[in-house]
Each structure stands twice: as C-alpha cells, then as structure tokens.
Amino acid sequence: MKIIYFMMQYSRRFLVLAIVAGVISGAANTALLAVINATLTSSQYQRSTLALIFLGLCLVVPLTRVVAELLLAHLGQGALFQLRMQLSEQILGVPLRRLEELGPHRLMAALTDDVPSITNIVTVIPILCINIAVALSCLVYMGWLSWPLFLAVIVIIIIGIVSYQLPVAKSFQYMTFARREGDNLFNHFRALTDGIKELKIHADRRKAFLTDNLQTTAEGFRRHNIAALTIYTIAASWGQMLVFVVIGLLLFVLSGWFGVSTMVLTGFTLAVLYLMTPLQVIMNTLPNMGRANVALRNVEKLGLSLESSPTEQDSKKLLGTGAAWKSLTLSGVTHTYRREGEESLFVLGPIDLMLRPGELVFLTGGNGSGKTTLAKLLVGLYTPESGEILLDGQPVTADLTDYYRQHFSVVFSDFYLFETLLGLNSEELDGKAREYLRQLQLDHKVKVADGTLSTTDLSQGQRKRLALLTAYLEDRPIYLFDEWAADQDPHFKEIFYYQILPELKARGKTVVAITHDDRYYNVGDRIIKLDYGKTVYDKPVTEFAAVLNEMPVAAQ
Ligand SMILES: Nc1ncnc2c1ncn2[C@@H]1O[C@H](COP(=O)(O)OP(=O)(O)OP(=O)(O)O)[C@@H](O)[C@H]1O
Ligand SMILES: [Mg+2]
Secondary structure, three states: OHHHHHHHHHOHHHHHHHHHHHHHHHHHHHHHHHHHHHHHOOOHHHHHHHHHHHHHHHHHHHHHHHHHHHHHHHHHHHHHHHHHHHHHHHHHHOOHHHHHHHOHHHHHHHHHHHHHHHHHHHHHHHHHHHHHHHHHHHHHHHHHHOHHHHHHHHHHHHHHHHHHHHHHHHHHHHHHHHHHHHHHHHHHHHHHHHOHHHHHHOHHHHHHHHHHHHHHHHHHHHHHHHHHHHHHHHHHHHHHHHHHHHHHHHHHHHHHHHOOOHHHHHHHHHHHHHHHHHHHHHHHHHHHHHHHHHHHHHHHHOOOOOOOOOOOOHHHHHOOOOOOOOOEEEEEEEEEEOOOOOOOOEEEEEEEEEEOOOOEEEEEEOOOOOHHHHHHHHOOOOOOOEEEEEEOOEEOOHHHHHHHHOOEEEEOOOOOOOOEOOOOOOOOHHHHHHHHHHHOOOOOOOOEEOOEEOOOOOOHHHHHHHHHHHHHHHOOOEEEEEOHHHHOOHHHHHHHHHHHHHHHHHOOOEEEEEOOOHHHHHHOOEEEEEEOOEEEEEEEHHHHHHHHHOOOOOOO
C-alpha cells in the first residue's frame, strides 16, 4: 500500500524498531496467557516458578508496548508532518491552468476531506501494527497447543470474518454515496457563504436555494448515512457474537471431535477471548486503510503525488530577480481554453510581442478578448501551448519557468492580499513600506510593523492600493497590472497614470498595464489591442497623435 511505503520512506529505522518492540510485546502478551493457562492446570510445586515468570512478563508487556507505541507515534506524527508539507508544496507546484480547471471547491474538498483521511490512517497504522503482532502471537500459541484444533478454529474465524465483512462492505458503499453528497453539500455551503448577500436580498431565491439545493443534498446525505450505519451496527453486533460462536463450537463440538485435554481447551478459550479485541481493531482499521487509499487516489487525480518531489523547488538555485535583462519576446505563443462538453473554444494567439526595459505598454481590448490570458502567459503562469517565450534570446523552458517568473511583479484583478509582507526581507522594509503607504494615501488607514500590515479590511479600491504596495516592495524589473485602476476614484486614477506609472518607467521598470482607460493612453509608449484572442494592432503611441491631441493634456 502506498501509504505504508510513504511511512517507510519517512523513517525505515523507526518503523523496524517499533515493529520489533511491538512483536515482543505481542509475544509476551501471549506468553502471559500461556502462563495463566499453565498455572490453572499446574501443581503447587510449579507455581512459584510460574509466579516469577508471570511477574517478569507483567513488566515486559507494558514496557515493550510503551516503547512500540511511542516509537510509532513518533513515526506517525513525523510522517503526518511531512505529508502535510509535501502536499502543500505540491499544490504550489501544480500548473495554474490545472488548478483552475479543477475549481477551488474540488481542491478545498481534497484538503478538508481527503487529506484528513490520509493523515488519519497514518496515526492509525501504529495501533494496527501492535494489534497485528498480538493477534499473530495468539495464533502461534494456538497452533502450538494443537494443530488440528487450530486449523478448525481458523476456518470458523475466516467464515465469521467473511460473514461480517460482506455487510460491512455494503455499508461502505452507502458511505461512498454519502461522501459524494458531502462534496455537493460543500459546494452549497460555499454558495451560502459567498452568495450570502444575493440570498438575503431575494426571498424566492433563498427559498429555492434552501429547498431545491441544500435540502435535497442534505437529505441524500442523511439517507445514505443512516443506511450505512444500520447495516454496520447489525454487522458489528454479529461480529461481537462471533466470539461466543467460536467458543461455543470449541467447547461443545470441536473438543468432542478432537478429544483434547482440559489444558488445551482452556488455553484455546482464553486465546480466542484474547484474540477478539485485536482482531476487531484490525477489522475496523482495514476499511480506513481502503478509504485512505481512495483519498490518496483522489489527491493524485488532482495532479499531486506523494512520490515525486515538487517541481517548483527545482529551479531554486537559479532564483534571483534577474535585474539585467534586455529583451523579452513572445513568439507565436498560443493558449486554448478547453472545457468538457463545450463546443466553442477560446483560442488566444498566435501572439508575437517584444518588450524592452523601461517601456510602458498599455494592453487593451473588449471584455473576453484575452487580455488576462495573455498576461498569465506573459508572466509564466500558463505554459504556451505552441510558440515560445524568449528572455534575452534564451527560450524559457520548463526548468527555467520559476526563474523567469521572478522577473515580474503582478497585481491581477482577483489579487490576494497577505497580511504580512511575506518573503520580502529588505532591512528597511518597514520604512519603505511606510513611505509607499503615504504615496498611496493609505498611511492614515494602515500601519506597518515588523512586516505586518495592521489591517486588510478596507474598501476594494484601497485593498488594490495595498496590493500595489506589495508590488512596489517586490521591486522586480517588469510590472504587470490587470485593470488596476478600474476601481480607483478619478483622483487616484490620475495619480496612477500620471505619477505611479511614469515613476516606475523612470526607474527603468517595464510596465504592462491592462486598461480600458483610453484617455490616459498618452502616457504610454505603446498600445496593444486584442480582439477575439488576436492582436489587432501593436503601435507606438505617437501613431495615435491625432486621437491623442483631442485628449486632455497630462497634468504633470
Ligand atoms: N478559466 C477559464 N476557463 C475557460 N475559459 C476561459 C477562462 N477564462 C477565460 N476564458 C475564456 O477566455 C476568453 C478570454 O478571457 P480573458 O479573461 O483573457 O479576457 P479579458 O480580455 O481579460 O476580459 P475582461 O476585460 O473581461 O477582463 C473569454 O472569452 C473566455 O471565453
Ligand atoms: Mg481580464
């Protein structure tokens, strides 16, 4: 099983040690049983020796058990830690397009449902190991007492387990159905939290949401879970009865058939009674193992794997902001959005584009013309389907992608604001941040201390200014803004186009600004217009002279 392989990878030495301790503990446990049985049928003379052995075993059993459990707990927690870190690193390594196709709800369901299933089993494996050791040594003892009786008991136990496992398997089938409804429920809850304003304001929509969506799914979830639980409870009580079925057969039927001694019979009865707890633990945990494997497969379907290391780390040695660049070329670059069951595809490109240091480029075009898509290609978040990106004439291959991305500071329209200035370690960070806050006219709202922003609970336009602050502090050679000014007030729009952009340009930065604000075109060097994913024109601003003359003069 993959999960065990994963744990072995984590620490083979610990695992071996823990299993050895577990096996000793299990064997000592059974030896205790044997001593009890021997004492029941022994003479007075033998008793003192047996008492000594009994005492000794009473020490060995808990000691070895403690050692085994502690070692395994250590191992389990260590593997758990590694699993969480590795999965998170891998999510960061999955291509953006793949994550977008999956949708955030699938990713969240995986993180909140599947990952706990996997991590749960990692903590359960220790218990499983110890119980397997106890059960095995019990079986060895029975075999040592009487072979034929042992075989007969084994056959009965196997029949018992099968008759117990079949309904349990059925109940798990219902649990799978329930889990599927659980996924849907998760989606509805997302709609509930994200769409709360829309739901509150429209009574009919709210009612329809509650009855058609939420209630139907929650009802399905309830039905399947009740079915699963009913079957499981019946199977579980049959499982408990099985102990006495085995003992009954042993006492009343098998003992007569095989003509065994009282000592063998009491030994067997004790062993069977003793065996049942570990056996039950094993049977209860094995399905978890199955579930963890399903979860593992789910996680792998997301494009994550526990075996390969994250790709994003590979180019770490190359990291740097690569300040000295001369040209960036997109040559025949294309991207296609494919969606299942959808006929009309959107194709961007082929796009040919050349950027140089210190250029201020406006990228424009109607809604859905492909501006954001081009931006994602340009900054290396999407891999071109065909064509290539060249930095200083060198093609940006897969192993260079991460290095390439470090050239950009980006504010997307759906940006995320971190509360701390993560990954920015300049010495005068706070000072610089304060200076920029003042420039962005946010100094009365937000304070910075030790790289932490005092708040991000601001208006949309203000939050965007904070995103710009991060971009400023990143101080990368190429800046990309996706409709940054769209929700700024007219006053700050002017500041953006007439101060911020020219200042960046003056600092030698290249700026690509996606915009619909044609009245500010005159501050740029070039305008690129897209339509239906194709370049309509890519011209220097001077060619727009006639149009620009009619525009208001820049308030420099
Ligand atoms: N996540 C996606 N999945 C599938 N298709 C998409 C996705 N995002 C965009 N598209 C398609 O790509 C086209 C271009 O989208 P894009 O976001 O690049 O446009 P845009 O020019 O930035 O538009 P806007 O001005 O509205 O921001 C859209 O018409 C849409 O059909
Ligand atoms: Mg867009």
